[in-house]
Amino acid sequence: MRSALRDVLHDLGHDLATLSCLVEALRGDPMLPAQARRRVELIDEEMVRLRDHVRHAVMRSGEPVSLSVRDVAERIVVLSDEAAETSVVLRPGAQAWLRVDESVLWRILRNVVDNAVRAAGSSGRVEVDVTSVDGQIAIEVSDDGLGFGNGSPGWATRGLNIVTGLVAACGGSFDVRARLPRGTCVRIVFQGEP
Template structure:
């Protein structure tokens, strides 16, 4: 079927921009078109998940998983928006680090075969919210991969001496000795996010015998 016959955009067909010689559109235009489709897909996933979550025949455990799926879709939407703002510095705010970290832990605990425990006290930190989520997810991904199915990962969030502390440790073989993957790239994300907030990252051996990643962030409290 002739594609031009099917077009109905409220404008003459001849007004639709085309590349000379049938060449593909520029890379930026390609990105915008793909992003448009991804945005629609995310919206559809969120809508379907919400419909199932609101259904009367869905059990409590399934509803929890669906709500986590919704949360993951919202974070993905925020990632897309951040990609569009790649020339702008991310917004930094004082927030509850334990809440953001808790969301990331809850999703990974369901999605993997690893035992993920979480302990936290109300903890404030000055950081980019999306950046903190990205950093925690990367650390958790690495920890779960190192621990392997049936392994254990422990996450703790608290504050001490004017800083927020996020500890993630696993019972795997230790840094550099686990399965290969995107660990180095993920740690690059962690370092970038934490450094932008004036914090620190330390990697050493944890109490579980594997690797421990400790992130510290300023809590923003008045001196």
């Protein structure tokens, strides 16, 4: 099974390289409208990230680096807000630095934000908040949807299992609770850099 998975990851790498070439061709089109150009840039950023995920899975490597949690959250918010009809916003706040594999942090936040977008629905709102207090970094993702387990079925359970494992591997904590008057709030806490 593991060999077959590595083969699929290898092939995905080739497919992503092909998509990258197509993106480059679009970038060269002088007639491409500004909004379409922005979406092409977002597609390219996502493909780079997917290639990194594939490389990380194949090589089983990923070095922790010092990075701004707010910057990673902002990139995910921009991508999610553009890709969905749901309003996705990052609340204002200060930088918060964490030593972590960027691919792991991306997977954690992307899974949680994607679940919140699905739960909120097309007319809903998702808020992402990053705070740093007393050496702890808290990330909260809140939606105004129907509440955990009450929305449309999807990959939420699988995604939350992935998030739980990744957060635990980073020494963090993960909590899901109801948001009043409606919706869900996911809270992830990490020990920040000294």
